[in-house]
Amino acid sequence: MRVAIVHEWLEHYAGSERVLAQLLQCYPEADIFAVVDFLPAEERGFLDGRKVTTSxxxxxxWASTKFRNYLQLMPLAVEQFDLAGYDLVLSSHHAVAKGVITGPDQVHLSYVHSPMRYAWDLQMQYLRESNLERGMKSLYVRWLLHQLRIWDVSTANGVDLFVANSRYIARRIRKTYHREALVVAPPVAVHNFVQGHEPREGFLVASRFAPYKRVELIVEAFRRMPQHRLTVLGSGPGQALIAQTAQNAPNITLRPPAAQDELVRLMQGARAMLFAAEEDFGITTVEAQACGTPVIAFGRGGARDIIRPDAQPPTGILFDAQTPEAIIEALARFEAIESRISPAACRENALRFSEERFRHAMQQVVGDALTSHHRGPPFK
Structure with a gap:
């Protein structure tokens, strides 16, 4: 069986690259295709010297630094990949990867991190954050996103099976493409995050300071709760707002992103980690749970698949609004049940998302898809 894996683009080793790394372990002889490949040499180890076919x-x-400016050409680019000789095509999709062209004797399985967020329900947020709400450039971008939506829906017909990384993304697939999706959570390197045995004190946030992460809401909540200490790790475009919100709050410490060993140590020593974003999945929440650390998170998106507030024992708390008031109320609920939360139960919860479990689930899904495809429709 010849296998092709279509990855969106290779720029940094991040969440979707973790998925690619595990798919390559499942199918080590697979050929890799990507719109562009500018992955630094020090981050290419998981490719094990494999050649990447690019568009x-x-x-x-200027593609090496500004390839996203060629978004309008990416649909055409992925359609030019010659995949005719492959039995199985796996696309790792969050923008255009699922748009590759396959034939009736090929199985195309698309693992979806998210439908193209900025073209669908998050379009208005994207335009606001990019300062593109009005003007001629705004008109062009709106037209481009309109064309991308048309193409995105039409290419969903070329996918034999959708696999979503969370139930939240499965709902987005149903809304966007009118297709059902299986759910296989992404792989998390839980073996790199272990329980600590030191006393826990204070609370922790570890996040990029992107606007949708809403870190400033957590900071504002703790500014109103001077009796609780908060450490915030991160950097990004929202840094000025977060720093301004934390001003004159001695209980709040802002720090740059930490190396993994330091991050693990901080997770192990926190009473809980907080997350205010609506995430497609939320790998950091799983990493915190693997350290035996409870999580207090906004109860939409992938967090609902991860945190178990109603389990016995629970592994964290979910709050239902992105406001400082909701976070303050969630912290009060957390303190009421904190003694019932077991670090061992948090870690056991995290093991549901291990790399081994991901590989096993994906191989089973692919096997079932191939069997169904080879069986074919009934003939009378």
């Missing part, structure tokens, strides 16, 4: 965008001017 014509790889050679366009």
């Amino acid at each position: 014509f965008i790889q050679k366009l001017p």
Whole structure:
């Protein structure tokens, strides 16, 4: 069986690259295709020297730093990949990867991190954050996103089976493509995050300071609760707002992103980690649970698949609004049940999302898809 894996683009080793790394362990002889490949040498280890076939965008001017500016060409780019010789095509999709062209004797399984967020329900947020709400450039971008939506829906017909990384993304797939999806949570390297045995004190946030992460809401909540200490790790475009919110709050410490060993130590020593974003999945919440650490999170998106507030014992708390008031109320609920939360139960919960479990689940899903495809429709 010849296998092709279509990855969106290779720029940094992040969440979707973790999925690619595990798919390559499942199918080590697979060929890799990507719109562009500018992955630094020090982050290429998981590719094990494999060649990546890229699109014509790889050679366009300034592509190494500004390839996203060629978004309007990416649908055409992925349609030019010649996949005719492959029995199985796996696309790792969050923008255009699922748009590759396959034939009736091929199985195309698309693992979806999210439908193209900025073209669908988050379009208005994207335009606001990019300062593109009005003007000629805004008009062009709106037209482009309109064209991308048309193409995105039409190419869903070329996918034999959708697999979503959370139930939240499965609902987005149903809304966007009118297709059902199986759910296989993404792989988390839980073996790198272990329980500590030191006393726990204070609370922790570890996040990029992107606007949708809403870190400033957590900071504002703790500014109103001077009796609780909060450590915030991160950097990004929202840093000025977060720093301003934390001003004159001695109980709040802002720090740059930490190396993994330091992050693990901080997770192990926190009473709980807090998350205010609506995440597609939320790998950091699983990493915290693997350290035996409870999680207090906004109860939409992937957090609902991860945190178990009603289990016996519970592993954290979910709050239902992105406001400082909701976070303050959630912290009060957390303190009421904190003695019932077991670090061992938190870690056991995290093991549901291990890399081994991901590989096993994906191989089973692919096997079932191939069997169903080879069986074919009934013939009378």
